Amino acid sequence: MSAQDSSLTSPFDPAEVVWQPVSPRLVTVRLIPLAIVLGVPLVAGAVAAVLSGIAGLWVVPAVFLLLGVWAAVLVPRQVHAIGYAERDDDLLIRRGVAFRNLVVVPYGRMQFVDVHAGPLDRWAGVAAVQLHTASAASDAAIPGLPPAEAARLRDRLAARGEARLAGL
Amino acid sequence: MSSARTGPGDRPGDPPSDLDWVRVHPITPVVRGWKVIAVLVVIVMQQFEFDVSNAARVARVVGFGTVGLVALGVAALGFAYATLAWRMTRYAVDDDAIYLHNGVLFRRQRAARLDRIQGIDTIQPLLARMFGLTELKIEVAGGADSAVRLSFLRDQDAQRLRNELLARAAGLRSGALDDGPAAEGATQGPGTPAPAAPERELVAVPAGRIIEGLLRSIGTLVALVLTVGMVVLALAVREPALTLSLLPAFIGIGGALWGRFTGEFGFRLAQSPDGIRLRHGLLEARAQTVPPGRVQAVRLRQPLLWRSRDWWRVEVNIAGYAAQQDAGKETVLLPVADRRQALLALWLVLPDLGVDDPARVLDEALSGSGPGVGFVTSPRRARWLDLWGWPRNAYLATGRALLARHGLVTRTLVVVPHERTQSIGLRQGPLQRRLGLASVDLHSTPGPVQPRVHHLDATAAGELVTAQALRARRARASAGPEQWMRSPAQPPGDALPAGPGPDPGRPPGEELQR
DSSP, X not given: OHHHHHHHHGGGSOTTOOOEEXXXXXXXXXXXXXXXXXXXXXXXXXXXXXXXXXXXXXHHHHHHHHHHHHHHHXXXXXXXXXXXXXXXXXXXXXXXXXXXXXXXXXXGGEEEEEEEOOHHHHHHTOEEEEEEESOSSOOEEEEEEOHHHHHHHHHHHHHHHHHTOOOO | OHHHHOOTTOOTTSOOTTOOOEEOOTTHHHHHHHHHHHHHHHHHHXXXXXXXXXXXXXXXXXXXXXXXXXXXXXXXXXXXXXXXXXXXXXXXXXXXXXXXXXXXXXXXXXXXXXXXXXXXXXXXXXXXXXXXXXXXXXXXXXXXXXXXXXXXXXXXXXXXXXXXXXXXXXXXXXXXXXXXXXXTTOSSOTTOOOOOOOOEEEXXXXXXXXXXXXXXXXXXXXXXXXXXXXXXXXXXXXXXXXXGGGHHHHHHHHHHHHHHHHHHTTOEEEEETTEEEEEEOSSSEEEEEEOTTOEXXXXXXXXXXXXXGTXXXXXXEETTSTTSTTHHHHSEEEEXXXXXHXXXXXXXXXXXXXXXXXXXXXXXXXXXXXXXXXXXXXXXXXXXXXXXXXXXXXXXXXXXXXXXXXXXXXXXXXXXXXXXXXXEEEEEOHHHHHHTEEEEEEEOSSSSOOOEEEEEEHHHHHXXXXXXXXXXXXXXXXXXXXXXXXXXXXXXXXXXXXXXXXXXXXXXXXXXXX
């Protein structure tokens, strides 16, 4: 298995590519909504179990607790797996732990660039940059960038896209 | 260029003020008004749950005179609105763009650049056809509802405008529609309408073949299985009324098949310097023109039941066509074709495949299996994910395009010209990771074709991504201009209408069906 490992990771690690990580604050941004979604039924389940005194009801909070622990382990790994790299002619974005994904977007193919940040994102000081090509399939988003870096990337991408502009 | 036609006092972004605005045909409200009435009739009938006797009873209570008056009033309102809409609709064309103003309450002004035209369709719905009217639809790749629709024009006017727009989009200016000075690149004098580009019919699909193709489709198969199953069940429980429960399913399947049949009836594929010409439709006649270089990806597909006939369905991605309600009708290059015709259609899109022996390569691509003529297939360990199909999963990168084939039961070949690759994706699920496999996506514009190479060796997949990014970049750098008659080597004035843009030469094979 370990002998195979080097060849297995390689397609997502092209040679001479330096991956830029995204902000670890994205972990917080992603865990807070999850904590709310899982925490409310957890507490409700626990209260119901205590009040009713039925031991079997403890299954409900236990399930949500397990889900929460799983998310707490998975989300940091997912955020850690997100990376992007600016090459001379294209932008590389990779993500995913179990289902891995790498997108190569040529600058000349970009139609427009979005930067967006929700209230939670703004509180944590992160923003997402999304590249749009003429294809709906190219899902090229970089979440969890510091706002200054997001703005820099947006301008940089727009400038490079302009320089390498092509038709459809 | 834009400064020349922007007069003083124009706000930036406004259309030039010296345009000749034209209205659509005055009969349009009559054709359009019926739609309002038809919708109303359906709504009213829905209130009565399609029970005519019930409706008649209500009408008798209210009085037929009142009902008639109300109906007349609604009809008058419908026609009045349609007339108003007609009054507000006008369009104009200049060398760079087509402008359309419409809308009664919510006004809309739309300008579409001619060099961004992805395709021009003329559509004749049944009613419009009786009046000799045609809708002209100019698609310019901007997501949903991005087309400029001119409805309705007289047949001849629509043809003339289409030829004119195509000529201008191609970079040949004729100056027929405005009385400004003829542009320096004009090949005809001002006032001469652009002639229709000569066209050569390559394939005509007989109605019998479309019917047989539909009969050999999955819909028919499902209907057959349902019927047999239901009859057996009904006989078993001695309750013949049970078979009636199939009626909705039959109406659904029958409707879908009927829609396919009327849409694809009389399908003809032709070649012209303006690009690919498609004509089809029984009740609603459509003629599509797809200029050269507008096809983003091609798919040749053969369901299992077509294999004995060696029939193929050829579909394409064209930017802007997918997000529309009638997308299924407009992205078909050939509904049912034999292998030679299907390859002819592919040749129309991509005249040069970039290989020495196209016939052998395409044979291998369509029905071959395993690593023939340089195809890179899935490794043997992919059998855990694709039990028998893995030797069919393969790609071949030629000088001009990427060929991706897959499918043992439904044979599929996808061809993407290198310069049309939008972005490239590499994906790997947990199982693939365990087996050391990965799949590669070539992202294309929205449409029926989603190019993907399944289950490659992980390292090979990584190499394909890198190599394909390079190939796409090189191909884009050397790609021709958007205005296809204007070759980059020639000055605009020398572009002659005689020679088609990407020189098509003669189609492969001598025994062409004419």
